[in-house]
Amino acid sequence: MIRFETVEKDYGDVKALRGVSFEVPCGGIVGLLGPNGAGKTTALRIMTGFLEPTAGQVFLDDQPFTPDSVEARRRIGYLPESAPLYGDMFAWDYLVYEARLHGLDPSERVPQVVRQVGLASHVHKPIRELSKGYRQRVGLAHALLHDPEILVLDEPTSGLDPNQILEVRALIRRIAETKTVILSTHIMQEVAALCRRVVVIHQGQVRFQGLLEDFSLGGGVTGGMPVRMVLAGIDPVVLLKRLEAIPGVERVELLEPGRDGIGVYPDPSAVIVRVFPRAGLEVRPELAREALSSELYEIVQEQSSLEDVFHALTREVHHG
Ligand SMILES: Nc1ncnc2c1ncn2[C@@H]1O[C@H](COP(=O)(O)OP(=O)(O)OP(=O)(O)O)[C@@H](O)[C@H]1O
Numbered sequence: 001m002i003r004f005e006t007v008e009k010d011y012g013d014v015k016a017l018r019g020v021s022f023e024v025p026c027g028g029i030v031g032l033l034g035p036n037g038a039g040k041t042t043a044l045r046i047m048t049g050f051l052e053p054t055a056g057q058v059f060l061d062d063q064p065f066t067p068d069s070v071e072a073r074r075r076i077g078y079l080p081e082s083a084p085l086y087g088d089m090f091a092w093d094y095l096v097y098e099a100r101l102h103g104l105d106p107s108e109r110v111p112q113v114v115r116q117v118g119l120a121s122h123v124h125k126p127i128r129e130l131s132k133g134y135r136q137r138v139g140l141a142h143a144l145l146h147d148p149e150i151l152v153l154d155e156p157t158s159g160l161d162p163n164q165i166l167e168v169r170a171l172i173r174r175i176a177e178t179k180t181v182i183l184s185t186h187i188m189q190e191v192a193a194l195c196r197r198v199v200v201i202h203q204g205q206v207r208f209q210g211l212l213e214d215f216s217l218g219g220g221v222t223g224g225m226p227v228r229m230v231l232a233g234i235d236p237v238v239l240l241k242r243l244e245a246i247p248g249v250e251r252v253e254l255l256e257p258g259r260d261g262i263g264v265y266p267d268p269s270a271v272i273v274r275v276f277p278r279a280g281l282e283v284r285p286e287l288a289r290e291a292l293s294s295e296l297y298e299i300v301q302e303q304s305s306l307e308d309v310f311h312a313l314t315r316e317v318h319h320g
Contacts, residue, residue, distance in 0.1 A: 001025050002047060002065075002150065002182070007056035009042050009204075016042040018204040019056070024197075026149075029176045031195035031212075032184040035314050039204045040184040041081065041154055047182070048078040048152050077148035081155045083139035087128030091119060091138045094127060099145050113141040117171060133164030140171065151175060153183040157190060169193055188306040192216075202314040216306055225312060226302045227275045227284055228255070234294035236271045242290055243273065248281035270297065279315050 002024040009017040016039045024030045034040050045051040046058060049067035058065040065072050086094055095113065099106040114123055117137040122130055127138055136156065143151060156172065157165045172181060172194060185191060191198060191212065198215045200208040208215060231239065236254055243252045255272040257264045265272070277283040288299055304312070 001059075001061055003059040003062075004043070004047075005057050005059065007043070007046060007053045007058060009039070009046065009051065010054045016204055017046075017053070020201065020204065020206055021056075022199045022206050022209045024150075024180065024182055024199075026180050027176075028196040029172065029181045029183065029194045031191045031198045032182060032201065033186060033191060033198055033310065034184075034201035035186060038201045038314070040201055043201065044078070044152050044154050044182070044184055048076050049073050050078070074146060075149045077143035077146065077151045079136075079139045079143040079151070079153045079156060081158060083136075083142070085127045085135060085138055085142075087126065089127055090124055091127055091130065091134075091141075092123040094138065095123075095141055095145065098142055102146055104145060109145055109147070113144045116144060116175070117141045118167075131164065133160050133167060136160065136164075136168055137171070140168075140175075144175070148179070150180045150182065153181065155184055155186075157185075157187070188310055192306055200310070200313050207313040215309060216304075225277075225304045225308060227277065227287060228272065228298070228300050228302050229275065229287060229291060229296070230265060230270055230272050230298040231291055232267045232270050232295040232297065234271060236273075239271055239273065239294070243275055243287065246283060246286045246290065248277050248283040248286065250276045250278045252276070265297070267297075274302070279312055 004020050004022050007017055007020045008015070020039070020043060032040050032043060042051065046053050049065070049069070049072065052067055060072050060075065089097070092110065092114070095110045096106040099109050114120055117140045119134065119137045119141055122134045122137075127135060130138065153172070157168050160168060169190070172183070175181060183194070195212050197211055198208065199206060200215075240252050240254065243249055253274040253276075255274055257270065257272060275283065275287060284299060284301070288296070291299065
């Protein structure tokens with residue numbers, strides 16, 4: 001189990017992590033999500049001992065994790081976003097070289113990891129000649145050489161074509177049968193396809209941590225999700241103006257019956273709107289009050305996609 005406790009990381013004036021606390025239990029795949037610049041790579045580099053926090057502490061099974069702890073490093077494998085590989089070397093020779101460098105027996109470990117990542121047909125080629133998907137497998141094989149319990153992957157499918165993405169995801173799923181995998185991504189399909197748990201980081205702070213099911217139910221954002229209303233007996237323009245004037249409302253869309261996934265209402269004068277509240281705000285009571293001046297047929301919080309939840313959790317801007 002890995003635990004971050006109020007971890008901070010400054011790069012000069014840039015506060016990359018601001019008191020980050022989260023837990024990664026053993027087993028399964030945990031997704032570290034966040035927009036560009038959120039602090040994901042920084043968190044992963046701290047977790048793998050490549051960076052030291054400015055403040056706070058990381059624990060590995062309740063033991064303080066220190067970057068120079070050989071024991072801790074032995075338990076963690078890391079695939080950085082752009083893994084440095086020697087292009088001129090054959091994949092096999094590279095893995096043998098790296099195994100020796102880490103004091104491992106290449107004759108035992110290299111064939112094992114090559115099999116594990118499905119690289120057998122490509123190991124006797126220079127790395128430079130491999131497709132990006134196969135280079136990623138070389139990187140994975142390298143990260144697995146010392147048979148770590150925990151595998152940390154920084155945007156493992158970034159830059160791959162759709163077929164390679166599916167292959168690498170299947171590979172990650174297979175690896176996660178016996179190891180804990182932590183991966184960073186900002187692709188929601190990746191999260192849905194792979195992760196059991198998610199940690200959302202935004203502007204250096206944790207916005208959500210928990211099971212994927214809870215994330216997909218709104219990630220604890222009580223308001224903020226779009227609300228659909230169906231009304232009659234009111235001019236759409238007047239309605240839009242009134243709703244937009246409610247302080248917690250960010251914007252309002254007019255929906256067309258029969259389109260936008262909306263059914264046709266028996267009353268042809270029905271006006272259907274989608275109201276986007278400001279992040280985290282609950283505006284349904286105000287919307288209902290406003291709607292009482294006309295005929296209200298329906299007011300419902302819409303089913304949110306993972307993208308909607310991610311957006312709601314990461315759209316606020318905090319300074320300082
Ligand atoms: N070596 C560095 N020196 C200065 N600032 C840095 C350094 N590395 C990262 N940063 C800054 O720290 C913040 C967090 O960066 P980080 O790379 O951890 O984010 P990320 O979530 O991994 O982003 P991305 O998805 O774009 O890789 C950003 O504002 C980034 O510009």
